Amino acid sequence: MSMALKAASQLSVRGPLRRAGLWTTLRKTKMVEFYSGVDNRANRYDEFDVRVYEATRRVLTACEGYIDRDEFDFFVSRIRSMGEVDWAVDAIMQYRALSTVEQVALRPEVKNRIPGEKAYANWRDVGLHTFSLFSLGTSMVRDGIHLTLTKNWTEAHAEIEPEEDGPGRPQLKMPEPADSDALLIPPSAPASNDGADAESFVAKVFRSQGWAVAFYTNRRGFGFDLWARKEDAAIVIEVKSSVGQLGAITLTENEYLAALEHRENYVLALVENLDSDKPSLRLIENPAETLQIVERSATTFTISRSEWVRVFAD
Numbered sequence: 001m002s003m004a005l006k007a008a009s010q011l012s013v014r015g016p017l018r019r020a021g022l023w024t025t026l027r028k029t030k031m032v033e034f035y036s037g038v039d040n041r042a043n044r045y046d047e048f049d050v051r052v053y054e055a056t057r058r059v060l061t062a063c064e065g066y067i068d069r070d071e072f073d074f075f076v077s078r079i080r081s082m083g084e085v086d087w088a089v090d091a092i093m094q095y096r097a098l099s100t101v102e103q104v105a106l107r108p109e110v111k112n113r114i115p116g117e118k119a120y121a122n123w124r125d126v127g128l129h130t131f132s133l134f135s136l137g138t139s140m141v142r143d144g145i146h147l148t149l150t151k152n153w154t155e156a157h158a159e160i161e162p163e164e165d166g167p168g169r170p171q172l173k174m175p176e177p178a179d180s181d182a183l184l185i186p187p188s189a190p191a192s193n194d195g196a197d198a199e200s201f202v203a204k205v206f207r208s209q210g211w212a213v214a215f216y217t218n219r220r221g222f223g224f225d226l227w228a229r230k231e232d233a234a235i236v237i238e239v240k241s242s243v244g245q246l247g248a249i250t251l252t253e254n255e256y257l258a259a260l261e262h263r264e265n266y267v268l269a270l271v272e273n274l275d276s277d278k279p280s281l282r283l284i285e286n287p288a289e290t291l292q293i294v295e296r297s298a299t300t301f302t303i304s305r306s307e308w309v310r311v312f313a314d
Contacts, residue, residue: 224255
């Protein structure tokens with residue numbers, strides 16, 4: 001496999017991300033060569049042929065579940081093939097056996113042994129954020145200057161830390177729930193309705209009648225979903241929909257203000273049974289005048305920090 005890289009986020013992969021998922025994609029991410037048009041770097045990095053995420057995961061597994069930045073720079077990021085993983089593990093363990101003074105003395109020695117202007121000739125030349133990239137997967141967590149296996153991170157945070165006035169409590173306590181037969185099988189997700197299908201349906205209906213339609217769904221602050229024009233007439237349309245039967249309709253403040261502003265040129269499009277083979281559409285012009293709209297205040301429930309912290313203090 002030979003693909004160009006332009007940055008860490010553009011590392012070559014096998015298989016589409018959507019199909020394989022981030023975990024599989026990262027495990028197969030392979031560093032091959034740098035973008036061939038920049039400073040002739042392709043020739044400098046053609047020796048690298050390694051699955052960087054998988055190589056790092058194997059190193060962490062063999063190195064007590066963690067590495068720090070220096071260990072990553074000195075050893076892990078210099079792995080050129082999967083066959084050098086064992087070399088990196090052995091080097092890290094030898095490095096950890098050194099005293100702090102010896103480790104500090106080693107750093108300039110490593111730099112001096114590398115020719116060229118750059119201090120490092122490794123993965124980080126290609127992607128400055130390689131160390132952070134690994135924490136995107138499921139196996140590793142970034143914890144300050146350390147990259148840690150998720151299992152080790154979880155176990156460390158679940159350990160009880162002694163306190164001055166008592167035995168202390170763990171920072172992380174995994175739940176121990178009661179038996180629940182109803183939840184042994186993942187609940188089925190309800191039919192989804194993010195509004196996009198309904199807006200497309202309404203737009204299709206208007207276009208069939210000669211209207212030009214523009215979508216305003218992702219434009220905040222307008223108070224409507226569609227703009228439509230036919231010759232010298234123009235309207236804005238707010239779409240409300242349901243996969244079944246519509247119940248009460250809620251207008252946001254922006255939508256209500258837009259209805260008041262545009263009056264006869266504001267249309268409320270109501271789509272029902274969107275998820276069936278017989279969707280229905282009703283159009284209400286000037287809803288601010290035609291409909292009785294009742295102002296409601298939303299109810300929310302807040303838990304203060306002091307309250308949820310209290311649970312851990314009890």
